[in-house]
Amino acid sequence: MAGVELSHLSKQFVLGQQVLEAVQDVTATIAPGSFTVIVGKSGCGKTTLLRLLGGLEEKTTGQIHWTDVENQQITPKIGFVFQEPRLMPWLTVFENTAFSVDKFLTPTAVESIVNPILQLLGLETFRAAYPTQLSGGMAQRVALGRTLCYDPDLILMDEPFGALDYFTRKKMQREMVDLFMTQKKTLIFVTHDVTEAIYLGQKILVMDAGKIIREIPVEMPYPRDSTTTTFLRVQQEILEVLGGF
């Protein structure tokens, strides 16, 4: 498990003559073993923030400090689940899931890592299938499985259910909660879906125009019911902060 402290983190993109401030002066603390959701409109900088955390973008200014449970500085193993599954078309479901596993392990050792995760995600029957033969939900499950096999201290997820239909999405959200309860990992999840954010997050960071404009702790037990007054109150708060509702 790993946590992270962000102080005055900024990221600028230079597009021709223009300078785009994708992330501006973000300061936040994410505790080890917590489930944090970053929510905001399209283009608010939430994906860029996540990519900064994942080391896929270089920060312009500011600090990122990774910490463990005892608040010691560490270099964590970070897993990233992308918006699209990004499975390798030349690998089967099993091989894709094993993609993140150390290549020097024996086949038996790889099996012992991958099999439980395929089972956890309900993918055993598809183990020999190629990505083109999978539905969107199944493919995203494989992508999640691949990240779990990496055994990261922290998982970053960038709208992983964005392209899924309503029913698959709901199912995946429930599975996500179960996974959080059993896997004991720090999760940072980016979404534009306010309901999804409240359903999943212990803490919600609301982003707009590159800044975190509100931190909302959600103290409701899992699994959450979207019709309770607390749920609706949090939803109302987020929508008000994001303006115009």
Add this chain to the structure above:
Amino acid sequence: MNIHSKALKGLYIPVIIFIGWVAGSYFTWWNAYIIPPPVEVAAAFVHVVNDGTLAKHLIVSIYRVFAGFGFALLLAFPLAVLLGMNKEWNPYVHTVLECLRHIPPLATIPILILWFGIGELPKLLIVIMATFFPIFFNTLHGVGSCDIKWVEVGKSFGMNRREIFRYVVLPASLPSILVGMRLGLGYSWRALVGAELIAASSGIGYMILDAEQLSRPDLVIIGILTIGIMGTLIDWGFFMLATKLVPWKEGEETDYGRS
């Protein structure tokens, strides 16, 4: 459509041509010297098979094709990988390669003979020249156009450049590489037979030239058909290999670059 009916459809035209050939020879629509009758060609075929002439020349040509192909692969593949992975080097070599690519290997025969005589080396060089560019450019394209999204997946799991190449870029570009190899094999046959027609003392090209000088059109036809059939067989073998190596494309109507 099943594979058998497809293969059957492919046989219609050859059968019609053959019937036309038989009929034309029987009714003497043309001079038997210009197009010898099938019986004569068949007799000559039995003869060259029995006395080992055909096998001797064929083996020499196949050896040259595969040796040249092997060398070209050894040259083109690493070079394309290096340039594909280090795009900043491209401007240095682009002009030279672009220019060389347009030179037909056969055009270099006079200078190759001048430099190296008429031994094995010029033929090998001709095959290498013919095979190098399709392998090189297809590999370069494959390596250079690997989807950055897959590369990021590798990065996100802490892979270094070498591992990303081995586990992401190489398999992703394998279809392109195989297209290049298959094209190269096709080109190498053409270039080699051309070279053997000009300066050689063995090989299928030489056999055809020799038959011409002996006024044996039947042997010329055997030579031509042998090249066509060998080329098809090698191409088919390569296609099967490619299908085995690229199982994720199974069922897709991918054509691995017919030459």
